[in-house]
Amino acid sequence: MQQITRTPAPSEVADEWRKRAERPGLARVMRASQPAELAAETTARTLRLVTGLLRSVGAVDTALEIGCGMGRITPSIAARARTLTAIDMTPRMLALARENCAHLSNVDFRGATVQRLPWKDKRFDVAVCVWVLMHVLDDDEVADACRAIAAAARHLVLIEYEEADIPVGRFSRLRSLEEYLVLLPGARLVERRELRYGGDRSFAALIALDDPR
Numbered sequence: 001m002q003q004i005t006r007t008p009a010p011s012e013v014a015d016e017w018r019k020r021a022e023r024p025g026l027a028r029v030m031r032a033s034q035p036a037e038l039a040a041e042t043t044a045r046t047l048r049l050v051t052g053l054l055r056s057v058g059a060v061d062t063a064l065e066i067g068c069g070m071g072r073i074t075p076s077i078a079a080r081a082r083t084l085t086a087i088d089m090t091p092r093m094l095a096l097a098r099e100n101c102a103h104l105s106n107v108d109f110r111g112a113t114v115q116r117l118p119w120k121d122k123r124f125d126v127a128v129c130v131w132v133l134m135h136v137l138d139d140d141e142v143a144d145a146c147r148a149i150a151a152a153a154r155h156l157v158l159i160e161y162e163e164a165d166i167p168v169g170r171f172s173r174l175r176s177l178e179e180y181l182v183l184l185p186g187a188r189l190v191e192r193r194e195l196r197y198g199g200d201r202s203f204a205a206l207i208a209l210d211d212p213r
C-alpha cells in the first residue's frame with residue numbers, strides 16, 4: 001500500500017473511505033492484508049477493552065461513538081449505555097452499521113465528522129473513538145477534532161495505534177497518547193491499557209475531560 005503523509009484533500013479522504021466500505025467483512029475497518037482470523041480475534045480483544053474501560057466510567061446514560069464504521073464496536077457500547085449516538089463521515093459505513101445494529105433500539109446513527117461534532121454542551125457521559133483520529137493527518141484538523149470531543153463529552157475512551165510495522169491505511173499518522181492528552185482540553189488520564197497484535201501496539205485509554213486547568 002502506498003502511504004500518504006501529506007495532508008490529503010477532503011475529497012481524497014472521502015473517496016478512500018467510500019472504497020474501503022466496499023471491502024468484505026472486517027477488512028472495511030481493519031487492514032486488508034491481515035488474515036481474517038487475526039481480525040476477528042483482535043476485534044474480540046478490542047471489545048473487551050472498550051467494555052472494561054466503559055465499566056470504569058460507571059453508569060453511562062448517554063454515549064457517543066465517533067467513527068462507528070460498520071458498527072463493529074457499536075453493540076458493546078450500546079450494551080453499557082441507555083442511549084448511544086453513533087457518527088461516521090462515510091455514508092456507506094453508516095448504512096452498514098444501521099444494518100448490523102438493526103436489533104438495537106437505543107442507537108441513533110448520524111453523518112458527521114469528528115472535527116465538526118454538532119454538540120458543544122458536554123451532553124455525553126462518554127465518547128468512544130477507536131482507530132479514527134490517526135486518519136486525521138493535519139495538525140489543525142486533529143486539534144479541532146480534540147476540541148470538539150472535549151466540548152461534547154465528559155469522558156473519552158480512545159484507542160489509537162502508537163506503533164505499526166505496516167501502514168494502517170493509505171492516510172494515517174500515528175501519535176502517542178501523550179500527544180492526544182496535550183490536544184484534548186481538560187484531559188486527565190484515568191486508565192491506560194495496551195492492545196498488541198501482529199507486531200503492532202495501540203494504546204487504549206480512559207480520559208476524563210473535566211480538568212478545569
Ligand SMILES: C[S@@+](CC[C@H](N)C(=O)[O-])C[C@H]1O[C@@H](n2cnc3c(N)ncnc32)[C@H](O)[C@@H]1O
Binds near residue numbers: 068
Ligand atoms: C478504521 S475505521 C474504524 C471504525 C470503528 N471505529 C471500528 O473500530 O470498527 C475508521 C472509521 O472512521 C471514519 N472516519 C474517518 N475519518 C473520520 C472523520 N474525520 N470524522 C468522522 N469519521 C471518520 C471512517 O469512515 C471509518 O468508518
